[in-house]
Amino acid sequence: MSKKTVVLGASENPSRYSYLAVNKLRAYGHPVVAIGNKKGVIGDIAITTERPEEKNTDTVTLYLNPQLQQHYYDYILSLKPKRIIFNPGTENDELEELAKSNGIQVMEACTLVLLGTGQY
Template identity: 55%
Template sequence: MKKTTLVIGASTNPNRYSNIAIKRLLGKNVPTVALGLRKGKVLNVSIDIEKVAYKNVDTVTLYLNPTRQEEYYNYIISLIPRRVIFNPGTENMEFVKLLKENNIESEIACTLVLLSTNQY
């Protein structure tokens, strides 16, 4: 079974990096779920507005500034992902430390670059 990626900060706006990331993840056949402020769809991925207890989340990729991330700390940790990717502008050393304390890897990287260089 393939592991799922959760995009947090998902947007239906095609100019947003979270939107582009969802499309590229799907293009690489990565099972993808999304959480955002507004309901909507990106291709066949519904954007949820409630914190869903998704199963088999391998990677969480963040598109939220550090201040907005705080309300998601416990939620993300509860999903027990293998790693959390902090995309440019989302770097948050407080959360990195908390993830480490919970044995969750963190990566300060760009999901789009990782996908395009086959390092995802």
């Protein structure tokens, strides 16, 4: 089952985990919306600097440090995702509480590991 995923903090730098995540999500058949601080491309996915309105978002996976996440709180909540994945280094108690109070599941996990182990 495909799960539309918004990757927040996407980078076209191949050494970044967000780059690897976008590629792996696509390889597993998940639709991806990539949002970064610079426009670019990862495979067939354009990285936007905008905050596109998205419907039916299953997952938001974070590759931004907590200070940069603050600028996206309203946007993340407006997507009404089923869950938010806080990848290592992105843990944020404030956003986790906001998400939980809006009925959004939170996970402190690695998207790459979840995909690789069939837990995504």
